[in-house]
Amino acid sequence: MSGSFIRAAAEDARPLLEVHTFATPNSVKVSIALEELGLPYALHGINVRKGEQKTADFLALNPNGKVPVLVDRTLEDSPLVLTESAAILVYLAEKTGQLLPAGGDARARVFEQLFFHASGLSPAFGQSGFFQRFAAEPQPLAIERFSSEEKRTLGVLDGVLASRPFVAGDAFTIADIAHFGWLWRRAFAGVSLDDTPSVARWYEAIAARPAVQRGIARVEALVPQD
Structure with missing residues (x-):
């Protein structure tokens, strides 16, 4: 500091x-x-x-x-x-x-996950939840589109976490915090972690941190x- x-x-x-x-x-x-x-x-x-x-x-x-x-x-x-x-x-x-490496590959991996979250996982979760909960009339195409995308992006994250303890590598970083925000509110989008065991393992570890x-x-x- x-x-x-x-x-x-x-x-x-x-x-x-x-x-x-x-x-x-x-x-x-x-x-x-x-x-x-x-x-x-x-x-x-x-x-x-x-x-x-x-x-x-x-x-x-x-x-x-x-x-x-x-x-x-x-x-x-x-x-x-x-x-x-x-x-x-x-x-x-x-x-x-x-919470952010000073340089090199480790820093690049953090930004990779931040951008993946901002462009993929976050909008998929948010839009899926919106169309399921707040659309004035049923929107089957929108619901199918974003529900499929939220499952796809969650699967991508599960693949990443299958070989790493944290989303950007061996250390807890702001990339983990970014992903955790929407996983914490996954019920809004009707998301389950049942089919993504690596995400489930990671989520429980992050949720157990006193600061979190x-x-x-x-x-x-x-x-x-x-």
């Missing part, structure tokens, strides 16, 4: 990292990363079920109208406002020198209890 980052955190009792977030697959990645990195942070709940991500105040932070958003107040000039969960994970890892459990608990506490 950089010395300047430690000094900045020590000089101000309040957390200098703020996350606008909710209990969503992408949001939980950030709280897990922050817990794994041991950084102080504050969460600001954005209830996406009530459409709070579409308010003017939130859109001023992220015109794309999605959580999470990281606000880093440790910088000398002005706060950094950063969106997109993968970008936030990379930023935090590079800022602290943890703390990160999940932090975002789940934002959900109103009706």
